[in-house]
Amino acid sequence: MIEGQFKPYQKFQFGDLELPNVEDIPFTVxxxxxAVSNGSTITWPSxxxxxxxxxxxxxxNNSGSPTLVTPSGFTSIVSESWATFWAxxxxxxxxxxxxTGSITGMDGTNSENKVLLVFxxxxxxxxxxxxxPTTQGTTGNPTSQNINASGQVTPLIVFGMVYxxxxxxxxxxxxxxxxxxxxxxxxxxxxxxxxxxxSPANHTIDQADQGSANYLAGFYSRLSN
Numbered sequence: 001m002i003e004g005q006f007k008p009y010q011k012f013q014f015g016d017l018e019l020p021n022v023e024d025i026p027f028t029v030x031x032x033x034x035a036v037s038n039g040s041t042i043t044w045p046s047x048x049x050x051x052x053x054x055x056x057x058x059x060x061n062n063s064g065s066p067t068l069v070t071p072s073g074f075t076s077i078v079s080e081s082w083a084t085f086w087a088x089x090x091x092x093x094x095x096x097x098x099x100t101g102s103i104t105g106m107d108g109t110n111s112e113n114k115v116l117l118v119f120x121x122x123x124x125x126x127x128x129x130x131x132x133p134t135t136q137g138t139t140g141n142p143t144s145q146n147i148n149a150s151g152q153v154t155p156l157i158v159f160g161m162v163y164x165x166x167x168x169x170x171x172x173x174x175x176x177x178x179x180x181x182x183x184x185x186x187x188x189x190x191x192x193x194x195x196x197x198x199s200p201a202n203h204t205i206d207q208a209d210q211g212s213a214n215y216l217a218g219f220y221s222r223l224s225n
Contacts, residue, residue: 050124
């Protein structure tokens with residue numbers, strides 16, 4: 001080897017200290033940033049290439065359901081109208097580092113509620129596999145939902161989404177507890193997440209009847225580098 005050059009995948013060594021190759025670092029994921037909005041758009045936080053972003057979006061009209069929108073560059077996970085006047089969407093995007101400015105989502109004549117969550121891995125996220133979402137929109141009490149994540153390959157993120165049209169929203173059940181939850185400024189939309197870098201568990205989520213409109217959804221995302 002010529003002095004001053006390194007062979008591919010060679011480990012760097014300084015005295016007795018040997019640094020691992022990037023390829024030897026386990027692929028794990030951590031929460032990076034969030035944003036919220038009560039309009040038709042939401043502003044990107046700072047992201048870099050290989051981050052993954054999830055947009056949770058609800059809107060309501062005074063007459064008929066709002067138009068369903070999957071923002072440009074995002075892939076839809078959930079997109080449905082429910083209980084006559086409401087619509088809910090969940091979508092994700094693997095970032096390329098160019099993401100700045102605003103994201104245009106659903107526009108409702110009565111209300112819009114948006115939560116954006118960004119996660120970052122020890123390696124760039126290259127692909128994502130989502131479980132089949134469990135969803136229910138109703139004017140009554142949603143049914144308890146199970147997210148079966150046990151035994152899945154990690155890293156993996158379990159998500160729960162709960163919405164109430166006329167009350168401060170909360171999970172009646174989140175077992176096990178989420179790492180954190182994020183709400184919009186009006187506290188109508190709440191999103192919880194649980195990151196598993198090892199040994200994922202099954203989750204149960206539920207919502208009480210919280211007024212004229214209630215929406216409950218859950219799923220997991222399995223990430224690959």
